[in-house]
Amino acid sequence: MAAPKIIVIGGGLAGLSAVIKIAEAGGNVDLFSIVPVKRSHSVCAQGGINAAKNLKGEGDTTWQHFDDTIYGGDFLANQTPVKGMCEAAPGIIDLLDRMGVPFNRTPEGLLDFRRFGGTLYHRTAFAGATTGQQLLYALDEQVRRHEAEGKVTKYEGWEFLSAVLDSKGVARGITAMNLRTMELRSFPADAIILATGGVGALFGKSTNSVVCTGSAQSAIFQQGAYYANGEFIQVHPTSIPGEDKLRLMSESARGEGGRVWVPRNPGDKRPVKQIPAAERFYFLEEWYPKYGNLVPRDVATRAIHKVVYELGLGIDGQPMVYLDLTHIDRATLDHKLGGILEIYEKFVGVDPHDEPMKIFPGMHYTMGGLWVDFDQMTNIPGIFAAGECEYQYHGANRLGANSLVSCIYGGFQAGPNALRYAKNLTAAEGDGGHAAELARQTEINNRLVRNDGNENPFRLWRELGQTMTEHATVTRYNKGLKVADQKIVELLDRYNKVNLSDRSQWANTSFAFARQLKNMLELSRTVVLGALQRDESRGAHYKPDFPERNDERFLKTSKASYTGSPEGPRIDYEDVDIQHIKPRPRRYDAAK
């Protein structure tokens, strides 16, 4: 029998991890990616990757890592997979080190570790402040090696459109579009793995890359896959607002001692460095003395919103607070944070060695994603998911530096599991549904190109982003969420009148974008309706009208399923696996 064929969609850390495991086990992989995989969004991760290696004499353990992760996620994550991840993390760091990742070192030549949010241990390995870039490159290089040996075929510049399902609803391949020739094709596979990242584009501007539209997840959601915990959206406390995006300012800036503050006097007109310490309000340190500036992201973000919007203490009355590194010596900053300081200086024109940075929270990450079982398989047989596009490892709030480890661990699980599944798969009847799915996609494309309306897809997208950011990020009210859902329904209707100003069939970016937009709109409803129905506050999901966590009703995974009806997705609830750690109140003003 020929080796099973696995298709991996997405070439970030999760996708590449899956590819490497499959190639190593003798499977045959086709790797699809919109961009050359080396340019995937994982490259943006800055601060580091968590593993309880305990190299600082603090008595850190994988159990502590597990407990911090579950507690940080406000007990919403299923515990068994998170436990597995934390136990595997030290081995993953060793592997990355062997692959040549230039991690920072101690004088003795060992790996160096820094502090990060939501823990009191030095648990974060790092390569300057470009850890994601260094990790992505290491995996990219290993995949290039397998590619050179003929075990991997890359389809870069192809966008996934849908899964091909047979008459029994089993995955038999995918359809994809070539973004240069606009050719539409179906590709056979015995199993497919989605590793398609985040959904930042639902919010217009975010810290995510351009390709993070959630389009692929949405496509298979509309084909019957559950989308879980979609309402849990992480807003990173420190980003640099920009015209085109919100640029991330890594949590590692605080991990290395950066302090967040505002002038106590809102009208303070003195130059920032002349404001004496006593007249600076280090609000995170005052409110959270144990964790200080390293509280988890949801906590820090809400604190900054409170300071700006309730206390009226934003710098110069603007939605901005200071992130101050100027008390740390230049050599240490350059050695440990060089990459991000350079970004700030390039884009803002101010040197953060000399002057505090001005930052504000920005949409950053989705804890929710495709529902998967403990083998990383969605409810559609043969479709697996790994990385940010699935929901499994972060509960209601992700801790900093846990995303890189969850991507790699998830990929390492999904790859071998998909291969095992594929080896036991019986042959499809007929063509496995390929002709029908290709025809369906061709029809969607034809309709879009012929459409003669008056709506510009990029402008519709801006409206979506505005409404999602206003109603579905840091602070949520049911009234606002209903407004947002109505707005999305309106946009879906106006989408039917999209007019492509470009109808050509060569490298037509408007065409590809318009296809993504439809999927973004559908997926946005799961975020908004999931939030509407969850009448409690948990992790990143905060409703002032329901300020407490309500375990009795909502210690549950939400599972959205597509209905195709105007009412939108149906949301069901599933119990959370809490067999290892009993849920307890989550607070960061004292040690847990």
Add this chain to the structure above:
Amino acid sequence: MADRTVLFEIKRQASPDAPAVWEKFELPWRPGMNVISAMMEIAANPVTADGRETTPVTYDSNCLEEICGSCAMRINGKARMACSSLVDNLEQPIKVEPLTKFPLVRDLQVDRSVLFENLKAVKAWVPIDGTYDLGSGPRMFPQEQEVRYPLSNCISCTCCMEVCPQFNEATGFVGAATIAQVKLFNEHPSGKVLKEERLRALSGDGGIQECGYAQNCVEVCPKQLPLTDAISDISRDVLLQKAKDFLRG
């Protein structure tokens, strides 16, 4: 007072065979605006300065924070990243063109896959035994990390190749980025097991001997890679390797 605007001239080409045309755009100025946000504005409102309807501009981009290497183009004649090109720092009209040394796809989009092929040719990887748990990696001192890390910051933008007078079809030169990666992997304790193969890959036509030491690469690199140092070091190593291979017969 009239609202401030920004003037752009963008070189458009519908396909590799189509004629190139310049289109002018006048866009509303915004604080902190970069070249990418101008492209986004054009996509939302694809109309030229003289009021003619046009199409959104095709260009590569992804992270928009100068780390993915996608959006390299020529801006006011200089090869650079569009995301970190702030409008306020540029003379107007801002002239935007595609890179010239790579096959054109459409508008500002070019095909830079040659770099990834080069990386394959020089085996730019550490040939690990496998991904199963084999314990810690090799010990490495901070001084060694400090040599490797800057080289590992290469974002594959290809600006160094664009500005290199020797990077052209006649020479087949691999360019500075690939040479820097050879140094990166030859410096690694287990990566160096392939050192000889890498040096041999750089010793023939299109290899390191094509470098004319114009030093444009190091000046243009947005990540300040020590490219000329890497070229000097690898040149020496290639010569030594050639001598060794000659003596070995």
